Amino acid sequence: MSQPAINIQPANPILTVNNIEVVYDEVIQVLRGVSLAVPEGDVVTLLGPNGAGKSTTLKAISGLLKSEDGEVTKGDITFMGERIDNKNAEDVVRSGVFQVMEGRRIIEDMTAIENLKLGAYTRNDSQINQDIEMVFNYFPRLKERTGLAGYLSGGEQQMLAIGRALMARPKMICLDEPSMGLSPLLVKEVFSIIGQINREQGITMLLVEQNANYALKAANYGYIMESGKIVLDGTQDELLNNEDVKEFYLGGGNEERKSFKNLKSYKRRKRWL
Amino acid sequence: MNFELLMQLIVNGIIVGLLYGVVGMCFVLVYKSTQIVNFAQGEFLLVGAWVCWAFLTYFQLPFFMGFILTMVFMALFGVLLQMVVLRPMIGEPIISVIMITIGLSIFFQSLMKWIFGVSPQSYPKVFESESVQILGLNIEMAYLMSTVISLAIMVAFFLFFKYSKYGLAMRATAFNQQIAQSLGISVKQVFAMSWGIAATLSATAGVVIGLVNGVSNSLSTMGVKVFPAVILGGLDSVVGAIVGGLTIGVLENVAEFFDSQYLHVGNMYDIAPFYVLLIILWFKPYGLFGTKDIERI
Numbered sequence: 172m173s174q175p176a177i178n179i180q181p182a183n184p185i186l187t188v189n190n191i192e193v194v195y196d197e198v199i200q201v202l203r204g205v206s207l208a209v210p211e212g213d214v215v216t217l218l219g220p221n222g223a224g225k226s227t228t229l230k231a232i233s234g235l236l237k238s239e240d241g242e243v244t245k246g247d248i249t250f251m252g253e254r255i256d257n258k259n260a261e262d263v264v265r266s267g268v269f270q271v272m273e274g275r276r277i278i279e280d281m282t283a284i285e286n287l288k289l290g291a292y293t294r295n296d297s298q299i300n301q302d303i304e305m306v307f308n309y310f311p312r313l314k315e316r317t318g319l320a321g322y323l324s325g326g327e328q329q330m331l332a333i334g335r336a337l338m339a340r341p342k343m344i345c346l347d348e349p350s351m352g353l354s355p356l357l358v359k360e361v362f363s364i365i366g367q368i369n370r371e372q373g374i375t376m377l378l379v380e381q382n383a384n385y386a387l388k389a390a391n392y393g394y395i396m397e398s399g400k401i402v403l404d405g406t407q408d409e410l411l412n413n414e415d416v417k418e419f420y421l422g423g424g425n426e427e428r429k430s431f432k433n434l435k436s437y438k439r440r441k442r443w444l
Numbered sequence: 445m446n447f448e449l450l451m452q453l454i455v456n457g458i459i460v461g462l463l464y465g466v467v468g469m470c471f472v473l474v475y476k477s478t479q480i481v482n483f484a485q486g487e488f489l490l491v492g493a494w495v496c497w498a499f500l501t502y503f504q505l506p507f508f509m510g511f512i513l514t515m516v517f518m519a520l521f522g523v524l525l526q527m528v529v530l531r532p533m534i535g536e537p538i539i540s541v542i543m544i545t546i547g548l549s550i551f552f553q554s555l556m557k558w559i560f561g562v563s564p565q566s567y568p569k570v571f572e573s574e575s576v577q578i579l580g581l582n583i584e585m586a587y588l589m590s591t592v593i594s595l596a597i598m599v600a601f602f603l604f605f606k607y608s609k610y611g612l613a614m615r616a617t618a619f620n621q622q623i624a625q626s627l628g629i630s631v632k633q634v635f636a637m638s639w640g641i642a643a644t645l646s647a648t649a650g651v652v653i654g655l656v657n658g659v660s661n662s663l664s665t666m667g668v669k670v671f672p673a674v675i676l677g678g679l680d681s682v683v684g685a686i687v688g689g690l691t692i693g694v695l696e697n698v699a700e701f702f703d704s705q706y707l708h709v710g711n712m713y714d715i716a717p718f719y720v721l722l723i724i725l726w727f728k729p730y731g732l733f734g735t736k737d738i739e740r741i
């Protein structure tokens with residue numbers, strides 16, 4: 172439950188991605204040898220500019236690549252000692268890895284509760300209703316929203332997407348850009364709940380982000396990826412103090428100059444590198 | 445004006461319309477979850493009605509036993525059909541898949557003719573008395589049963605999709621297949637399930653019609669009749685299918701009434717719904733309840 176000590180060399184990774192290459196439509200190579208390790212119980216972040224291959228990496232892990240004509244052509248992915256790179260998406264969920272896809276992807280023509288129930292699709296126990304209450308404890312405002320999920324605000328939809336992941340009782344959640352399109356205040360709230368879930372539920376998190384500031388603060392370890400390769404990795408401190416990271420990802424390292432930058436922060440993030 | 449006849453025809457229209465609604469719902473179910481326009485929908489009724497007839501006459505089973513066995517048979521039939529014929533077609537162009545379902549339609553029609561012959565057959569007698577009086581109207585027992593079964597199917601359908609885990613999974617798949625997969629839902633299973641359910645429920649309608657009219661190869665035209673119903677309601681709306689079915693059922697019978705009483709054109713029963721359909725689609729191209737960006741065929 173407690174925050175594990177920061178490992179420089181992850182000793183007991185729950186997830187190991189070993190030198191994978193991913194090809195879409197049999198010709199477009201997107202990942203060129205990506206390796207990363209996620210220690211059990213940690214929050215690990217994967218940063219990088221648009222098109223670097225972050226989402227592709229997550230989809231390779233969760234088995235969702237196949238539905239986009241993508242394929243892991245080299246390397247392997249191991250979760251809890253078991254190869255998962257050749258598994259179907261539904262079997263990966265059953266092994267305990269749950270991906271919250273980019274853009275929330277909630278089911279808009281269903282209610283929040285129906286979405287949550289579907290998160291528990293792979294479960295057969297009788298605790299599902301208790302877990303819905305647990306999700307409502309993390310996200311109290313979801314409880315009041317009884318209409319269709321398509322009418323929820325962006326922040327509420329993100330909360331629903333995270334709550335739905337919790338409903339699967341996964342060992343690890345892969346979050347793809349949870350801060351996308353949220354106001355700074357909401358980003359803060361969502362990140363603090365992600366941290367809380369990690370500590371209280373002991374769920375390992377692999378967090379893909381463009382918002383390097385928040386992501387690095389939430390994570391124990393980080394990887395930075397560009398053009399389908401990992402170019403840098405290190406602990407939270409190492410990355411926060413790295414000059415390149417400061418320059419390219421944290422906006423010159425000066426976090427106090429907020430007002431003007433916040434206004435343009437979305438644009439700035441999209442210009443990265 | 446002969447009000448009694450008109451009333452009787454409207455009631456008939458509602459009873460038949462509910463059956464159209466059931467078949468239309470099945471059509472919509474397959475369309476929504478697999479994006480396939482199933483032109484072999486009518487053959488589900490045909491195959492189901494013949495299979496049940498065989499159980500009742502060759503094997504001399506009591507009606508309800510034969511009925512339930514037919515449903516089990518048709519569930520397997522639908523699932524196998526999806527797995528063997530349609531699953532390999534996933535990812536192929538829509539037009540190819542449509543051609544396949546048209547092919548299936550012709551194939552099963554011929555197969556039934558080959559097995560059971562071309563002459564209509566009637567079901568063994570199921571009810572003691574032929575009809576009951578309700579509110580002064582003469583209602584055949586078979587019609588009453590038809591109504592009860594149609595309504596029961598609709599309620600069950602609603603409950604299944606609102607509350608059961610598998611119903612929710614099917615709706616999730618209809619909404620977005622990748623999202624469904626990310627939740628651990630097997631899309632393949634959902635496809636097979638939707639064909640199984642469609643085949644079973646349509647066959648129920650086939651058996652009910654068989655009880656009233658006997659089984660004949662013309663049963664599969666029900667598939668054609670359901671088209672105006674679902675197109676009227678909007679291809680992707682279950683409620684629309686029911687409303688569409690009822691509308692077509694009543695329209696047919698009212699058209700028949702005016703034709704027989706005043707117009708004497710003949711055949712109004714069959715064509716009036718299509719005229720009305722044309723007019724409505726003129727104003728609402730996606731049907732009364734349909735959403736836009738739907739495949740127009």
Ligand SMILES: Nc1ncnc2c1ncn2[C@@H]1O[C@H](COP(=O)(O)OP(=O)(O)OP(=O)(O)O)[C@@H](O)[C@H]1O
Nearest residue numbers: 195199201219220221222223224225226227228239
């Ligand atoms: N289904 C697909 N078919 C073909 N190419 C794809 C597909 N998905 C992604 N790509 C390509 O792969 C590259 C990496 O995409 P990916 O979505 O993994 O990037 P990302 O790091 O998540 O970017 P972003 O920050 O914009 O989400 C991009 O060049 C993209 O065009």
Ligand SMILES: [Mg+2]
Nearest residue numbers: 225226227273
């Ligand atoms: Mg992405």
